[in-house]
C-alpha cells in the first residue's frame with residue numbers, strides 16, 4: 035500500500051467517526067471534552083458554531099453520529115452524543131456576548147430566503163455577520179419550519195426552539211411571515227442578489243384505497259394533523275386511532291394521539307418491526323407509552339358503516355428476503371384482519387412540491403419533480419438560485435438541513451462576489467496540535483472509562499401522558515453527564531506517526547490494548563489486511579500506513595478500534611508516536 | 622503517565638484451545654523504560670504461551686535481579702512467580718522443578734544476573750539439564766543499576782560515556798553448548814518473527830533450553846559505538862537456521878511437502894522446521910555449531926537462530942530416575958513410607 039496521504043484532512047477526519055458522520059461535521063469529541071471539564075457554555079458555542087440549534091438537536095437530532103461512534107465497536111453501545119449536546123444547552127450561561135457582531139454597514143447585497151425552517155435560518159445565521167441583508171418569507175406566522183409544526187412539544191419544548199430561532203432572527207433578519215409564496219416569478223421581481231429555497235417537503239401523502247372518500251375527515255394526513263395540534267387547532271381525538279406507517283412521523287402521531295385522549299392506538303405497519311424506518315429510540319419510547327405495533331399488515335380498505343368510518347381491513351403478509359437481502363412482502367393467504375378505528379392518521383411519507391415555481395424561469399426539475407442541483411454548491415440551473423434542506427433532495431432531517439444551509443451560504447457569498455462556486459470554493463484544511471504536556475502527560479483525558487452507557491431519566495409516564503407539552507426526557511443531570519462524557523474516546527486526538535524517528539523496537543505494537551499497531555512487510559491492501567495481528571479483511575475503517583522503515587517493513591495501524599489512549603506514544607522511546615488534536619477547518 | 626491499560630480488547634482476538642484470548646496471558650502495565658527490549662521479549666512469551674495453549678496457572682516464571690529479572694512481573698500474571706536473589710534463579714528453579722515436574726518453567730535472567738554474579742549457578746543448571754526454558758535478556762549492561770558495562774559486552778564496545786570495553790565478552794551460547802545444553806538459540810528482541818518460534822520450540826523441548834536474546838537497553842546502551850544497540854544489531858545479524866515451529870496438531874496438514882525444509886521432531890511431537898537458507902547450517906551438529914558461532918564472532922557478526930538442538934535428550938528427572946509424579950500429589954504414605962521401609966533400605970546396604 036502507498037503511504038497514507040496526510041496532506042488532505044480525509045484520513046484523520048474519517049477516524050473521528052462521529053464528526054465524519056455528522057452532516058455538519060460538528061467536532062463532537064471537542065465539545066464532549068468541554069462538558070467533561072464542566073465548561074458548558076464553551077461546549078454550547080462549539081455546537082452553535084457548527085449546527086446552529088444545539089438545544090433543539092440535543093433533543094431531536096437523528097444522530098447519525100451515534101451508530102458511527104467507535105465506542106459502539108469497542109463495547110456494546112455508543113456514547114450518548116445527542117444527550118450530551120442537550121447537557122451543554124441546558125447548563126450553559128448567557129451567551130449574548132459571544133455572538134458574532136453584525137456589521138451596521140451592510141455590503142449592499144440582498145438575499146431572499148423562502149421558508150423559515152432550519153435550512154433557511156442557517157443561511158441567515160451564516161450571512162448576516164458578513165453584512166448581507168436577509169429577508170425570510172414563510173407562510174406560517176412563526177419561524178422554525180417543521181421543527182415547530184411537526185415535532186411535538188413532548189419531545190421539544192417550544193421555549194427551546196424559540197430561544198434558538200430568535201437568536202438568528204435577532205441578528206437582523208427582515209421577516210415576512212404569514213406570506214405564502216405562490217409565484218417564484220413575482221418573487222424574483224424583487225431583484226434579490228441571490229435566492230434560497232428552503233421550503234421543505236410539506237406535502238403529506240394520503241392513502242386512497244376503497245372507502246377513503248366516505249371516511250372524509252376521519253382520515254387525516256399525519257403531518258397536517260400534527261401541524262393542527264402544534265398550532266392549537268386540534269385539541270382532542272377519538273377513542274380508537276389507527277396510525278398507518280412505521281417512520282418517525284408515525285411515532286409522533288401515535289404518541290400525540292395518546293395525549294389527546296385516545297384509548298387504543300394501533301400503529302399498523304407493512305414491514306416487520308425490525309425494518310420499520312423509525313429510529314430505535316422512538317420505537318422504544320412509543321412502546322413504553324403503551325402503543326401497540328401491528329406489523330406485516332397491508333391496508334386493504336376503510337370500513338364504513340352508516341356513513342361513518344368504523345375501522346380498517348388489512349391483508350397479512352410476511353417478509354421474504356432473497357439472496358441479496360432484498361425484501362419482498364408475500365401474502366400469507368390469511369383472511370383479512372379488521373381493526374376498529376374512528377380516526378386514521380396516514381403517515382406514509384411526504385414530498386417536496388413546487389407548483390409555485392413557474393416554467394420558463396430557467397429552473398429545471400428532474401423526473402421526480404425535484405430541482406436539478408449541483409450537489410456541492412446546491413445551485414439550481416438558474417444562477418443565483420439555491421435549494422437546501424428537505425426541498426433539495428427530499429425529506430431528511432434537521433442536521434442535514436443545517437449542513438445544506440452552510441454550503442448554500444458559502445455558495446451565495448462566493449456568487450455575490452462574482453467568484454466561481456466550485457473552482458474558488460475554499461478547500462477544507464486541518465491542523466494537528468500536539469497534546470504532549472510533559473514526559474508522559476497529555477492535555478486530554480487519555481484514560482479510558484469502563485462505564486456503560488448511562489440511561490437518560492424520563493418523567494413519570496402517568497404524568498407525561500396528562501399534558502401534551504410535558505417534555506418526557508428529563509436530560510442528564512451533572513453527575514450522569516460527567517459519567518457519560520468520560521466514555522468518549524477522544525477520537526479527535528490522533529496517533530500521529532513519524533517514520534524516520536522509529537527504531538522498530540516494537541514497544542507500541544506490544545502495548546496497544548486493541549492490537550491496532552503492526553509492523554509488517556508491505557503488500558496490497560487486502561493482503562496486508564489479512565496479515566494484521568487481528569485480520570481486518572472486511573472492515574470499513576482505514577489503515578494508516580507509514581513510509582518504509584529501516585528494516586524495509588512498514589508500520590500499519592488499523593484505525594478501527596484505536597482507543598486513543600496514548601499508550602503507544604507513552605511507550606515509544608523516540609517520540610515517533612505523538613498524540614495530536616485534529617481541528618478541521620471548514621471553509 | 623498511564624498506570625493502567627484499558628480493560629477493552631479487540632473483540633475478534635483469537636482464542637486458543639483453552640478458549641482463552643491473549644489477555645489471559647498478559648500482566649500489568651510495564652514500568653521498564655519505554656522501548657526496552659525486555660518488554661518485547663515479554664510480549665513474545667505471552668504470544669508463545671497463548672498459542673501453545675499452556676494453561677497460565679501451569680507456568681512458573683522465575684528470575685533473579687535486574688530490569689530483565691523484573692520483566693516477568695509484566696507478563697503471565699496468572700502464573701506462579703518467584704523473584705529470587707541476584708544470580709540465584711537457577712537454584713530456585715532446580716528446587717521447584719525437582720518438587721513439581723509438571724509445571725512449565727521459564728527462567729528470565731539478564732547478562733549481569735547470569736554471566737557475572739550468577740555464573741556458577743548458570744553453569745550447573747545447564748549441566749544438570751533441568752527441564753526449563755532459560756532466557757537471558759542480554760543488553761551488555763547492568764540496566765537496573767544505571768548502565769555499568771557487563772561481562773557480555775563486546776571488546777571495544779563503547780559505553781554511554783564513550784569508554785571502550787577493554788575485555789572480551791563472555792559468549793553465553795558457546796558456554797551453554799559446551800556445558801551440555803540440549804537446545805541453544807540466539808535471537809534479538811527486535812525480531813519477533815525469529816524469536817517467537819524459538820520460544821515456542823524452547824518451551825516444547827524436553828530438557829534444558831537456552832536462548833540468549835540481544836535486548837537493547839534504550840537508556841544506557843543504545844548509542845552509536847555500542848554493539849548492543851538496535852541499529853548495530855540489525856546491521857550485524859547473520860541468521861544460521863531459520864526456524865518455524867509447527868505444533869503437534871498441525872503437523873499433518875503442513876506435512877513435508879516443502880522439500881526445501883528440514884524437520885526436527887521434538888519430544889512432544891511438535892516439529893521444528895528449518896528453512897533452507899543456502900548456508901547448510903545443521904543445528905544437530907554440536908561441533909559445527911561451535912565453529913560457526915566462533916567464525917561469526919571473528920567476523921563481527923551476530924549469529925542468530927537455532928544454533929544447536931538434541932531432540933532426543935533426557936532431562937534431569939529421567940537421568941536421576943525420580944518419581945514421575947509431582948511430590949505434592951504423592952500423599953503422606955508415599956512420601957513417608959515408615960520405619961519398616963527404611964529398615965529394608967538399610968538392610969540392602971548391609
Ligand SMILES: Cc1cc2nc3c(=O)[nH]c(=O)nc-3n(C[C@H](O)[C@H](O)[C@H](O)COP(=O)(O)OP(=O)(O)OC[C@H]3O[C@@H](n4cnc5c(N)ncnc54)[C@H](O)[C@@H]3O)c2cc1C
Nearest residue numbers: 149151152153172173179180215233234423424430431432
Ligand atoms: C412528524 C415529523 C417529525 C420529525 N422529527 C424529526 C426529528 O425528530 N429530528 C429531525 O432531525 N428531523 C425530524 N423531522 C424532519 C425535519 O423536521 C425536517 O427535515 C426539517 O425541518 C427540514 O428543514 P427545512 O428547513 O428544509 O424545511 P422545513 O422545516 O420543512 O421548513 C420549511 C418552511 O417553509 C415554509 N414554506 C413551504 N412552502 C412555502 C411557500 N410556498 N411559501 C412560504 N413558506 C413556505 C413552511 O411553512 C416551513 O415553515 C421530522 C419531520 C416530521 C414530519
Ligand SMILES: Cc1ncc(C[n+]2csc(CCOP(=O)(O)OP(=O)(O)O)c2C)c(N)n1
Nearest residue numbers: 687688689707731732733734762763764765
Ligand atoms: C547480591 C547483589 N549484588 C548486587 C546487586 C546490584 N544489582 C542489581 S541489578 C544488577 C545487575 C543487573 O544486570 P542485568 O542482569 O544485566 O539486568 P539488566 O538490568 O541489564 O536487565 C546489580 C549488580 C544486587 N541487587 N544484589
Ligand code: SF4
Nearest residue numbers: 536537539540542606
Ligand atoms: S515504540 Fe516508537 S520506536 Fe518503538 S517501534 Fe513503536 S514507533 Fe518505533
Ligand code: SF4
Nearest residue numbers: 654657688764838839
Ligand atoms: S534501564 Fe535499560 S534495561 Fe532497564 S528498563 Fe530501562 S531500557 Fe530496559
Ligand SMILES: [Mg+2]
Nearest residue numbers: 731732760762
Ligand atoms: Mg543487562
